[in-house]
Amino acid sequence: MKKKDNKTLRNVIIFSLVALSCGWIGRLVDLKAGTDANGSLGQLIWIISPLLTMVILRSWMGDGWKDLGINPRVRGNIFLYLFSLLFFPFMTMVIVGISSSLGWMDISPMSSHYVTAVGIALIPSLIKNIFEEFAWRGYLAPKLYTLGYNRFIVHIAVGLIWGMWHFPYLFLFVDTTESMITYIPRMMLGVIIMAVLYGEILLMTRSVWPAVLMHTTGNAFIDTLILKKFVLVHEEFSYVAMPSPEGVIAIVLTALAGLWMYQRRRRASSR
Secondary structure, eight states: OOHHHHHHHHHHHHHHHHHHHHHHHHHHHHHHHTOOSTTOHHHHHHHHHHHHHHHHHHHHSSOOSTTOOOSOOOTTOHHHHHHHHHHHHHHHHHHHHHHHHTTSEEEOOOOHHHHHHHHHHHHHHHHHHHHHHHHIIIIIHHHHHHTTOOHHHHHHHHHHHHHHHTGGGHHHHOOOOSOHHHHHHHHHHHHHHHHHHHHHHHHHHOOSHHHHHHHHHHIIIIIHHHHTTSEEEOGGGHHHHOSSTTSHHHHHHHHHHHHHHHHHHHHHHHO
């Protein structure tokens, strides 16, 4: 392995260790402070630590800024930007339509209240996902690509670390009575498949911004739908009908989209 590759691998390991530990440090801070509500100091540590680590590694530990992906590169990628904006809202409508028609969920009237709630959620979701995506798609994914690993191996590695990063605060974003023994493996599979979709779009656009937009609309539409109780998924069907990453339908639709993007990229590369 070349000296540059050794340095990159070292820095990737440092980043991954910070990502996997910062949430537990944040949880400890919250428990010591006696605050565990949404928006706590511990959660701030959890959200910003991967990005701060990326800045340190790029600025002072030899990684540089060339592959950050901060250039939007909209020209020639309009379709991919539109896809990134609309995929999760469209997927959510499909899942809600299927699940409600089969009696797997109850829906409250989709009035202007939902549109307003989504609109309110967009800005904080955008801010949060700038921090998140410039860590995962702006650092971890491109650095693993430069090491020459198989693309799918990279997608899986990014998904595993990204998924485990969520563990310390998972209870705040999950409303389920399901055992974590069955929930977590399915959630991890969903996150890994999302990493494939995000990663393939990143490879085609060489920009982090489509991932930021996709993650933002996904959080705003899906989290608002579930956490604000606009839909109530029947407990016995939650494993299949949830529009969030752990839902079986969501996993299948995201996997199909990721496979389609992979094929598009391969065709584009061959041309």
